[in-house]
Amino acid sequence: MQNRKYRKIVSFILSLTAIVLPWLIILSIDKEIVENNASGEIEIINFQKDSLTNRVDHSQFEILQQEFTEASQVTEACISCHNERHHEVMSSSHWNWDRETVRANGDTVMFGKKDAINNFCISITSNTWKCTSCHAGYGWKDNTFDFGEAKNVDCIVCHDNTGSYKKDPLGSGMPLDKKIKSNGKVHFPVKLGYVAQNVGTPTVDNCGKCHFYGGGGDNVKHGDLSSDLYHADKNMDVHMDQAGNNMSCVDCHETNQHNMEGKVYSVSSANKDRMSCQKCHTDAPHVNNTLNKHTEKVACQTCHIPEYAKGVPTKMNWDWSTTGRLDENGEAILEKDSTGMVVYKSAKGSFEWATHVKPEYVWFNGKAEHYMAGDLIEDTTAVLQINTLLGEYNDADSKIIPVKVHRGKQIIDPVNKMLITPHVYGHDSTAYGEGFNWVWASAAGMKESNLPFSGEYSFISTEMYWPINHMVSPSGESLTCIECHSRDGLLANVDGFYMPGRDFSATVDILGILMVLLSLSGVAIHGLIRYIKKDCIACD
Secondary structure, eight states: OHHHHHHHHHHHHHHHHHHHHHHHHHHHHHHHHHHHTSOOOBOOOSOOOOOOSSOOOGGGOGGGSSOOSSHHHHHHHHHHHSTTHHHHHTTSHHHHSOEEEEOTTSOEEEESTTTBOOSSSOOSTTOHHHHGGGOSBSOOOSTTOOTTOGGGBOSHHHHBOSSOOOBOTTSTTOBOOSOEEETTEEEOOOOHHHHHTSBOSOOHHHHHHHHTTTTSSTTSSSSSOSGGGGGOOTTTOTTTOTTTTOOOHHHHSOEETTEESOOOSSOOSSSOSOOOTHHHHOSOOBSSHHHHGGGGTBOHHHHHOSOBOSSSOEEEEEEGGGTTOBOTTSOBOEEEOTTSOEEEETTTEEEEEESSBOOEEEEEOSOEEEOBTTOOOSOTTSOEESEEEOOOTTOTTOEEEEEEEEEEEEEEETTTTEEOOOOOSSSSTTSHHHHOOHHHHHHHHHHHTTOOOOSOOEEEEEEEEEEOOSOOOOGGGSOOHHHHSSTTSTTTTOOSSOOTTTOOOHHHHHHHHHHHHHHHHHHHHHHHHHHHTHHHHHHO
16 A cells, blocks of 8 residues: 555656656756846956047147148158158058968968959059059059158058048049049148148048048948948947047057058958957956857957948949940949949949848958969859958867958959959050950950950959958847857858757757657656556555
């Protein structure tokens, strides 16, 4: 009698345990995750904003109280006092637009904006006078430019504190010397003397005039660098929030002898002169440790920049293959969408724009490989990566980062199997924008690149990766756990590792199914025993 009751009690407890225990485990894990991630607060530990308490009043210097007729005269006046600074500038990437780098095959080459091919305006070669309008120098029109001439250095493009300095959009780096109208605004000739007397530490205005407008327009290239950052609030960027941290570009992009941290084009091949969030926030920036564990393999930007192009649209696709379409009168066509963005131009092709874009995600160890002019393309039917960000899970230096992927179609020589560096800008008939003839434009461009041209051309699909580092959102708007830890989450295409919630293991799944089956079996067996022995129980 007692044994029978004991067996029934034990059977009941085992069945209850088999049913309830898995749910208790699941609920406790879920509670722990919620509690551990309830606080996303970040401690700023190392940052202290620099301030100049004794700013030099340059208007008091006699040498700057003259009427400057040429921009180079301002440079000569600058280096008469700052007598070694021009050598520093002339050793920098801002001046040379390239640097020595070692490729994956071991070759040492010069690589940078000057040498790279991109899938925007394609190449500086044979288009120099247009592309160098943002160069930190004067008069770089073609390959005869003297990079060793000190008076060609443009000091005031970075140090003007008046906000009035503007380069001529088509002036090969020269300052504006005439009244023009651009993008609906009127710009006046630069008063060189006034600017020279009002110089100081570079501001967002100085940096933004070039870096916000790369690719020919506001926010075209990067996606996270736009005129929105001139007057940012915390929702646009918590660092540059004018009512909050009010940080400037040089607060993060620190400079030593005019060599600036934060190399990207896009991106520099060597892991050198990079900058990181850890410099200010350390490797354990969060209040809770669960989030801090992520920093070993996840870059801060991945969670804290959930979207980019928060205001001004960014270009997501540029298709050169659609160029050359004219209207019924044989005139070039310009089409805009409902927001006023250009979506077709006869000389440039078709564009796609987007705002509030969710990044894509890749592994990155700080190193990259690039397509360079003259490289052979093995498969001209596949999508060509203009730059390849290197890294993988097992690489100790690799982290998951957010990127903008710019896609497009650009011209290729299908016989020689290499990208073409076409002559697209100019006033001569071989410039595609004038003659609308790809054979002429390709022949002229490849000749200047010292590369062969077969006389034939076609178009190839390409991708280019741009790391996202700006437009940091408030911590409350960071990515949530479920946005990544789910089957179709944001990291669905980032491979090389097992991530709970996204991936599945056959072993784990089988064990889970067995637990459920055992629980159900326990219930069924218990019920069956009670049914079989119901008469005996009744007799008792």
